[in-house]
Amino acid sequence: MAFSFLRRGSGSDDRLDHIEATIQQMLADDREAFDLAMSALLGDVEAKAVRKKVKATDLRVNEGERSIRRDLVVHASVVGSFDSPALFVYMSIVKDIERIGDYAKNLLDLARDGADLGDHPDWRARWQQAAEMITATAEAFEARDLAQAKALISAGDELLDRYDDEVSELVKHGHGQPEAVARALALRYLKRIVAHLTNVLSSIVMPLDRIDYFDEDPEDREA
Numbered sequence: 001m002a003f004s005f006l007r008r009g010s011g012s013d014d015r016l017d018h019i020e021a022t023i024q025q026m027l028a029d030d031r032e033a034f035d036l037a038m039s040a041l042l043g044d045v046e047a048k049a050v051r052k053k054v055k056a057t058d059l060r061v062n063e064g065e066r067s068i069r070r071d072l073v074v075h076a077s078v079v080g081s082f083d084s085p086a087l088f089v090y091m092s093i094v095k096d097i098e099r100i101g102d103y104a105k106n107l108l109d110l111a112r113d114g115a116d117l118g119d120h121p122d123w124r125a126r127w128q129q130a131a132e133m134i135t136a137t138a139e140a141f142e143a144r145d146l147a148q149a150k151a152l153i154s155a156g157d158e159l160l161d162r163y164d165d166e167v168s169e170l171v172k173h174g175h176g177q178p179e180a181v182a183r184a185l186a187l188r189y190l191k192r193i194v195a196h197l198t199n200v201l202s203s204i205v206m207p208l209d210r211i212d213y214f215d216e217d218p219e220d221r222e223a
Contacts, residue, residue, distance in 0.1 A: 015074070020142070022064045022068050023064075027135075030134055032053075036050040038107060041186065043118035054108050057101065064094070064097075064098075097200060103190075115179055117183060126190060130159075149204040149205050152197070156195070156197060156201070160194055167187050167188065
């Protein structure tokens with residue numbers, strides 16, 4: 001598998017430790033931005049009250065991505081013994097992690113435009129499911145936990161199918177329903193967040209050549 005190894009036991013490397021710690025911080029910031037955005041979208045807080053904090057967390061995520069890429073370039077060129085597949089994996093997944101923050105901002109934009117999904121059934125459960133998946137992905141990646149990663153990918157695929165079905169239902173029968181457009185857009189943003197998480201998880205369970213397209217629909221991954 002592309003990234004099933006544990007670095008522990010291979011010797012101390014401060015730069016790699018920093019990369020791993022930065023990935024964990026990026027995912028924690030993604031979780032915070034997502035929770036803030038969803039709290040606004042469900043009417044718990046005003047969007048303007050959390051806008052600066054969401055922006056600040058997103059800036060930290062962006063800087064984390066740049067920091068990791070700088071560390072990887074320096075490590076590969078100076079140390080010279082860095083595992084090339086690991087470099088490609090890190091480069092790939094940090095982009096997925098960065099994109100999660102972008103979709104959190106998209107959810108907040110819906111709230112800023114006046115959407116309020118607090119009165120619609122199941123949205124708090126959707127919030128909790130996606131939020132918990134962000135945290136669980138961070139845990140699985142840190143431990144390189146193959147079994148947990150496979151279980152999360154399976155759960156993520158179920159969510160992706162469910163989001164698609166709900167959007168299709170809104171397109172077909174949602175005309176005139178309150179917040180139908182906002183609900184459809186929010187479902188699409190949730191789908192992209194979950195899809196990027198499965199891309200991160202794929203680095204634990206898949207060969208290198210197959211890790212970067214788990215954000216595709218499951219049926220499109222067969223090759």
